[in-house]
Amino acid sequence: MLGEWLAAGMCADMDWMQERADERLDVRRLFPGARTVLSLAANYYWWDPNAEGSPISRYARGRDYHQTMRDRLRTLRRTLRQKFPGLRDYAAVDFGPVMERVWAVRAGLGFVGRNGCLITRDFGSWVFLATMVLDAEVDRYNERFVPDACGDCTLCLSACPTGAITSDRRVDARLCLSYQTIENEQAIPEPLRPAMRNIVFGCDVCQDVCPLNAAPKVAGSERFAPRAVAQLGARELAALTPDEYQALIPGTPLARAKYDGLRRNAAYALGAMRDAGARELLQRLAEDPSDVVRDAARWALEQLSCAR
Ligand code: B12
Ligand code: SF4
Ligand code: SF4
Incomplete structure (x- = not known):
């Protein structure tokens, strides 16, 4: 098998x-x-x-x-x-x-x-x-x-x-959000992103x-x-600073996604949820030095602009 x-x-x-x-x-x-x-x-x-x-x-x-x-x-x-x-x-x-x-x-x-x-x-x-x-x-x-x-x-x-x-x-790991959010270090395939509602x-x-x-x-x-990080929502996770990341993440399984991977996932989740309150944060992330974070935030902003 x-x-x-x-x-x-x-x-x-x-x-x-x-x-x-x-x-x-x-x-x-x-x-x-x-x-x-x-x-x-x-x-x-x-x-x-x-x-x-x-x-x-x-x-x-x-x-x-x-x-x-x-x-x-x-x-x-x-x-x-x-x-x-x-x-x-x-x-x-x-x-x-x-x-x-x-x-x-x-x-x-x-x-x-x-x-x-x-x-x-x-x-x-x-x-x-x-x-x-x-x-x-x-x-x-x-x-x-x-x-x-x-x-x-x-x-x-x-x-x-x-x-x-x-x-x-x-x-099929290619379609599974567990694989995509934990293992995949590249951009998550576009057709899967809308499914990431509250999934980071x-x-x-x-x-x-x-x-x-x-x-x-x-x-x-x-x-x-659960540790303190489990009290954060997608917005807080997307907005993590390097210092906050260091204080909250090492020693948990989340460290596997690394700083940029976690923020990338959170940005996709905000886009999937069409979270209008996250617009400013996403605009900031759309200029982030990390390619994957930048791309995810830009995609998320596009979702906001098609929000009803
Ligand atoms: C690769 C992997 C993944 C991949 C692929 C998942 C998959 N289902 O194969 C991804 C990244 C997607 C993943 C996700 C998750 N994973 Co994972 N993963 C693994 C890993 C490293 C290997 C699994 C593997 O060999 N897959 C290949 C497939 C073909 O094999 P399989 O999963 O064992 O399934 C076969 C057998 O069960 C067989 N089978 C069924 N019944 C019987 C009966 C008999 C008698 C026989 C012989 C065979 C048989 O048929 C299945 C299909 O071929 C294992 C750790 C390990 N070393 O085993 C952890 C492991 C399976 N994962 C685990 C966990 C917790 C998860 C997640 C829940 C995490 C999460 N919340 O996001 C999700 C669950 C997704 C899901 N629905 O399966 C736990 C499973 C706990 C559990 N109760 O099952 C494991 C065991 C890690 C651990 N040590 O605790 N995972
Ligand atoms: S939801 Fe649970 S009981 Fe129902 S088919 Fe899936 S694994 Fe089996
Ligand atoms: S429900 Fe989530 S973890 Fe389960 S197979 Fe589908 S995408 Fe993977």
Whole structure:
């Protein structure tokens, strides 16, 4: 399935998905001697009335989850090695060449829904995944899989603002606003921009509409609590100064978009929302030294001039 997704070009310009595809498909190539895969999920859902309505997707509102999950993996490694000295492992969160959702399904943590997300029984899809490969066999491995609970529902398919979800549960990154706002460093393709209404970093639309996410539980760790940046709207994000950026963004997932990428996204969002109150700010950004910010602000100003 990964091969078809790559061959169809659905990974957009994420070349790193192509480069180590053989290791992704077989952990024994990634970690010779692999005998067991442990799959871990952590609930990150958080309710903070000041952050509801933020244009930043939920996963990115708190401290960078890579660090939190790595810390947890380190603790697990220490515990395992105390009990089993000499045990070797390979551990990964997100960036490692590991099919984390596939392993989570095999480990019985959940199933992959029509929106392409791993959905757990207890926490819906608001979970981060991490994977640890061991060079030893466990006594018992999972044999009970979580059944598909999508049934006849197709809410995520119709809600996706860009039609990025295919009928066979794949996400075409080229059309996905999560990819566009996080990974794409160039201008976002024009046909997708009007869909960026209140979407500045990441996208939660296909998870927000999911009935299996209707009763979320708040995460147990303060590390997932939204930071001050989650109280800002698209206008404030577009207007961030370098000093404000330094105070608010490092240590959160938002740092991946960098200063210009974040302001670029926010300018598109203001244009998509036809926010007339942002005209002056957009006029200033239309003269910004950054090409991507300038272009986004000019596009946004054009949207204001066609506003009814
Ligand atoms: C590339 C990537 C993206 C890309 C492409 C998304 C995609 N769906 O492929 C982009 C940038 C768009 C993206 C977006 C998001 N991502 Co992302 N992403 C990844 C990454 C690095 C690789 C995913 C991958 O291999 N894709 C290729 C496709 C073909 O594989 P797949 O997604 O695993 O899906 C296949 C399998 O699930 C398989 N399958 C389904 N059921 C079964 C059953 C069995 C038995 C088997 C064998 C296979 C199988 O069929 C699917 C289609 O082929 C993973 C981390 C990792 N290393 O795995 C994080 C990861 C998947 N992302 C994550 C998150 C949180 C997100 C976002 C929610 C962030 C956001 N809010 O904006 C969105 C969600 C978008 C969506 N609807 O999927 C989490 C997923 C958490 C979850 N509950 O599922 C991960 C696991 C990161 C992590 N460590 O927590 N992401
Ligand atoms: S994350 Fe947004 S753009 Fe991507 S598939 Fe889901 S709803 Fe569509
Ligand atoms: S919205 Fe419906 S179809 Fe989509 S993942 Fe949730 S239950 Fe499945």
